[in-house]
Amino acid sequence: MSPRVRMFLAVAGAVAFSAAFVAIVMAKEEFTLDSFPIHVLPDVVAADGDRIDGIFRGIFWLTMAIFVAVEAVLLFFLFRYARGAEPRKAHFSHGNNTIEIVWTIVPALICLVISLASKSVWSDVKQAKPAELKNPFVVDVSGRQFEWRIRYPNAKAVQGESYDAIMKRFARTDERWITKGVDNLFGIDEDDPEARDDIQTIGTLYVPVNRPVVVKLRSQDVLHSFFLPHFRVKQDAVPGWTIDVFFTPTKEGEWEIACAELCGQNHTNMSGKIIVLSDAELEKRLKKLLGE
Amino acid sequence: MSADSKHGHDHGHAHDHGHDHGHGHGHGHEEPSFIRKYIFSEDHKVIGVQFLIVSLLFLAVGGLLALAVRYQIAWPNQGIPILNQLYGENVVKDQKFYNMLFTMHATFMIFFAIIPLLVGFFGNYLIPLKIGARDMAFPFLNMLSFWTALPAGIIMIAALFVSGGDSATYASGGGWTNYPTLSEVGDGIAGGKGQTLWLISLIVLGASSIMGAINYLTTIINMRAPGMSFHRLPLSIWSLFITSILVLFATPVLTSALGMLVFDREVGTTFFLNGPKWPGAEGQPLLWQHIFWFYSHPAVYIMILPAMGVVSDILPVFARKPIFGYKAMAYAMAGIAGLGFIVWGHHMFQSGMNPVLGTTFMISTMFIAVPSAIKTFNWLGTLWGGQIQFTTPMLHALSFVAMFAIGGLSGIYMASTPVDIFIHDTYFIVAHIHYVLFGGSLFGIFAGITFWFPKIFGRMMSERFGKVHFFLTFIFFNLTFFAMHVVGAGGMMRRIANPTHYEFLQPLQPWNILMTYAAIALGLSQIIFFANFVLSIFMGEKASANPWRSTTLEWHTSTTPPPHGNFDKQPHVYHGPYEFSSPLTEEDFLPQWQKLGEAQPAKAGGHGH
Numbered sequence: 079m080s081p082r083v084r085m086f087l088a089v090a091g092a093v094a095f096s097a098a099f100v101a102i103v104m105a106k107e108e109f110t111l112d113s114f115p116i117h118v119l120p121d122v123v124a125a126d127g128d129r130i131d132g133i134f135r136g137i138f139w140l141t142m143a144i145f146v147a148v149e150a151v152l153l154f155f156l157f158r159y160a161r162g163a164e165p166r167k168a169h170f171s172h173g174n175n176t177i178e179i180v181w182t183i184v185p186a187l188i189c190l191v192i193s194l195a196s197k198s199v200w201s202d203v204k205q206a207k208p209a210e211l212k213n214p215f216v217v218d219v220s221g222r223q224f225e226w227r228i229r230y231p232n233a234k235a236v237q238g239e240s241y242d243a244i245m246k247r248f249a250r251t252d253e254r255w256i257t258k259g260v261d262n263l264f265g266i267d268e269d270d271p272e273a274r275d276d277i278q279t280i281g282t283l284y285v286p287v288n289r290p291v292v293v294k295l296r297s298q299d300v301l302h303s304f305f306l307p308h309f310r311v312k313q314d315a316v317p318g319w320t321i322d323v324f325f326t327p328t329k330e331g332e333w334e335i336a337c338a339e340l341c342g343q344n345h346t347n348m349s350g351k352i353i354v355l356s357d358a359e360l361e362k363r364l365k366k367l368l369g370e
Numbered sequence: 371m372s373a374d375s376k377h378g379h380d381h382g383h384a385h386d387h388g389h390d391h392g393h394g395h396g397h398g399h400e401e402p403s404f405i406r407k408y409i410f411s412e413d414h415k416v417i418g419v420q421f422l423i424v425s426l427l428f429l430a431v432g433g434l435l436a437l438a439v440r441y442q443i444a445w446p447n448q449g450i451p452i453l454n455q456l457y458g459e460n461v462v463k464d465q466k467f468y469n470m471l472f473t474m475h476a477t478f479m480i481f482f483a484i485i486p487l488l489v490g491f492f493g494n495y496l497i498p499l500k501i502g503a504r505d506m507a508f509p510f511l512n513m514l515s516f517w518t519a520l521p522a523g524i525i526m527i528a529a530l531f532v533s534g535g536d537s538a539t540y541a542s543g544g545g546w547t548n549y550p551t552l553s554e555v556g557d558g559i560a561g562g563k564g565q566t567l568w569l570i571s572l573i574v575l576g577a578s579s580i581m582g583a584i585n586y587l588t589t590i591i592n593m594r595a596p597g598m599s600f601h602r603l604p605l606s607i608w609s610l611f612i613t614s615i616l617v618l619f620a621t622p623v624l625t626s627a628l629g630m631l632v633f634d635r636e637v638g639t640t641f642f643l644n645g646p647k648w649p650g651a652e653g654q655p656l657l658w659q660h661i662f663w664f665y666s667h668p669a670v671y672i673m674i675l676p677a678m679g680v681v682s683d684i685l686p687v688f689a690r691k692p693i694f695g696y697k698a699m700a701y702a703m704a705g706i707a708g709l710g711f712i713v714w715g716h717h718m719f720q721s722g723m724n725p726v727l728g729t730t731f732m733i734s735t736m737f738i739a740v741p742s743a744i745k746t747f748n749w750l751g752t753l754w755g756g757q758i759q760f761t762t763p764m765l766h767a768l769s770f771v772a773m774f775a776i777g778g779l780s781g782i783y784m785a786s787t788p789v790d791i792f793i794h795d796t797y798f799i800v801a802h803i804h805y806v807l808f809g810g811s812l813f814g815i816f817a818g819i820t821f822w823f824p825k826i827f828g829r830m831m832s833e834r835f836g837k838v839h840f841f842l843t844f845i846f847f848n849l850t851f852f853a854m855h856v857v858g859a860g861g862m863m864r865r866i867a868n869p870t871h872y873e874f875l876q877p878l879q880p881w882n883i884l885m886t887y888a889a890i891a892l893g894l895s896q897i898i899f900f901a902n903f904v905l906s907i908f909m910g911e912k913a914s915a916n917p918w919r920s921t922t923l924e925w926h927t928s929t930t931p932p933p934h935g936n937f938d939k940q941p942h943v944y945h946g947p948y949e950f951s952s953p954l955t956e957e958d959f960l961p962q963w964q965k966l967g968e969a970q971p972a973k974a975g976g977h978g979h
Contacts, residue, residue, distance in 0.1 A: 118860035169755030173695035253646030317645025
């Protein structure tokens with residue numbers, strides 16, 4: 079058998095063997111081809127999510143093209159230059175400086191383009207200035223083993239208030255006053271007049287649709303990561319720091335909050351809900367929470 | 371059985387012969403006792419083989435832990451076979467136990483399998499042989515380096531059985547990155563004493579790495595054979611040279627972080643503590659991440675550069691062609707290492723680090739793709755116009771090139787800061803690291819072991835079993851890890867014990883189950899390798915001095931396996947390391963030791979028959 083035929087059989091055999099293995103697993107677990115989704119990126123329901131996905135897709139097609147080209151050239155060389163029955167000397171070459179320069183500069187340029195495209199999205203998403211946002215909705219979120227604690231400054235969801243004005247509606251807190259129970263999740267100073275209308279809950283975050291949301295993210299114990307897969311939001315919560323997280327929901331509905339940074343025994347279960355509502359619905363919901 | 375004993379006898383005889391030879395050339399001392407020869411040996415080759423065998427055992431332990439991890443992900447909270455009996459079902463079902471499993475899997479694989487195989491084994495075995503030296507510059511320090519690494523491993527193994535006072539807490543459970551403040555919590559959430567043992571073990575191991583690195587650098591700089599200029603060094607030696615620089619500069623930094631964490635845990639300092647749980651503490655949790663990644667990113671290159679070097683040595687031998695772009699290859703490795711020190715922040719894009727810094731680290735990270743691309747293209751260039759032989763080492767080396775391309779390309783996704791927002795800490799990064807460390811490093815290690823086995827043990831490994839092992843490993847590796855890209859793009863977080871807890875992850879569960887089946891098959895396939903390895907030591911076909919018809923000095927030793935002292939007389943080097951198919955000679959290879967115009971001194975096959 080010539081080495082080329084053998085190579086072909088090896089590749090074909092590997093593909094057939096893999097397919098047979100997958101078929102056996104599918105038969106055993108009663109899977110169908112539909113059990114294996116390929117278009118897996120979760121639906122996007124936030125304003126900058128599409129831009130992030132755009133870069134993802136751009137890199138995907140670019141890396142796919144390079145991947146296919148590299149593997150195809152590799153396989154072609156293996157077929158083309160497999161040692162035959164009568165070995166000859168190989169082509170004697172130590173390389174070529176021109177081609178080295180070409181394949182140094184081209185990848186460098188590609189990387190530069192990806193960097194520049196990424197930079198603008200990154201700055202818009204992570205470096206927003208909250209004071210400049212129009213009609214912001216501000217909410218205080220704190221990670222704690224193993225729950226997401228949420229605080230609203232009051233039961234209002236009206237538009238037109240500035241970020242600075244909203245921030246004054248939050249009552250003073252001191253983390254030393256955080257109790258273990260549910261009474262004082264954030265360590266609110268009960269003597270502060272603003273404390274009367276602060277709303278504290280666990281696990282479910284209500285936000286308005288089509289308005290920029292500012293999450294004041296903190297942690298009360300270990301690192302957590304506030305992950306909203308459908309909003310393309312992820313930010314670690316760091317004890318001792320308050321980090322601003324920005325996103326603008328574009329669709330009403332209910333989605334999941336996950337913790338993406340290992341935080342201990344029940345890390346897996348540190349999930350929550352994010353519910354996007356119209357301003358009017360949101361205000362109704364917040365008033366109900368305040369009443370409770 | 372009779373065949374066994376016959377071969378066993380031959381093997382013993384070969385050793386005696388080797389030593390006679392050494393004595394014949396006035397190598398100096400009396401026949402050392404068994405203990406001095408095989409246990410507390412100062413021979414770099416014995417130390418290399420000690421690293422090889424111990425690391426392969428750790429590789430097996432790490433692999434078994436990986437299977438336990440996969441089992442839990444596919445069938446969450448049902449307990450795990452074997453471990454149920456070992457620890458008790460209630461303990462295993464606790465998610466804390468799962469945290470321990472993946473933490474210790476990564477710890478054993480990174481610190482006790484991949485790094486010691488690449489640096490401890492290849493470094494020790496190859497450096498003196500390939501540069502034409504009798505041994506390392508500091509043989510005693512070399513011995514000490516192994517005998518420091520082994521206790522570190524024993525401490526880490528012991529941690530698996532040290533309970534933190536809480537029934538489900540064994541070893542460390544904070545992830546191999548062990549970020550504070552989780553890794554500081556004293557109540558058993560991240561392991562009790564097991565966590566402290568983890569830190570101490572790595573401090574001890576770091577000392578071993580530093581000893582090794584000093585030795586390698588000194589040896590390569592000072593002990594090269596006459597004619598062995600830096601630009602005639604085999605690329606494996608270039609890679610180990612650069613790796614040693616990384617080890618020397620990065621490891622002490624990690625040691626400082628480990629030390630501070632030990633102090634935080636055991637003495638009551640607050641270097642990394644902050645927040646209401648620790649009133650009055652003014653430390654910085656992110657400080658750990660900066661210091662840890664300042665070591666651990668270069669460590670990623672410590673785990674890939676030697677494999678690149680090994681593959682760069684093997685491809686020319688079986689393509690019968692000089693490496694394409696030798697200098698570009700050497701400088702690209704130096705470029706990777708240099709950039710490796712200014713990219714650590716890409717692990718911290720979502721950590722709360724200033725996003726402006728994120729952009730800086732993104733750009734430096736992107737440019738690591740450039741030397742990586744240069745290397746890949748040069749490997750392809752080496753194959754172009756070759757006379758390719760598909761031996762087992764070559765198959766592993768080729769799949770290194772094919773798989774490293776995937777691991778390299780998937781890195782670009784994480785390097786892009788906005789894309790990283792979504793895929794950070796998902797299975798996408800798990801896929802990436804495994805394509806680099808298994809698809810890359812481990813295939814490189816398999817290539818190296820099968821390539822140098824004849825020199826190390828004087829016998830050939832079975833090609834047939836070698837190929838079967840390669841074939842199965844290649845297939846099941848891809849079936850296991852490729853789908854991780856898919857579930858990662860679906861948003862599945864790493865380090866979660868039960869993906870089905872999340873609605874948005876439930877449709878991905880069949881992928882997880884398929885991966886687990888493939889992982890089990892991948893694990894079983896390794897039995898073939900271990901069997902081939904062990905049986906070939908005793909029963910393999912006798913190897914000739916230069917079975918692959920290679921050009922570098924390790925194939926020029928006075929006997930096979932080489933005696934203590936390696937060469938019967940000082941070798942001289944006349945050529946670059948990869949002069950295959952040179953028009954200057956009849957043969958299709960021109961060894962480094964062969965002076966042109968001078969007949970090759972008759973070197974019999976086998977060892978001096």
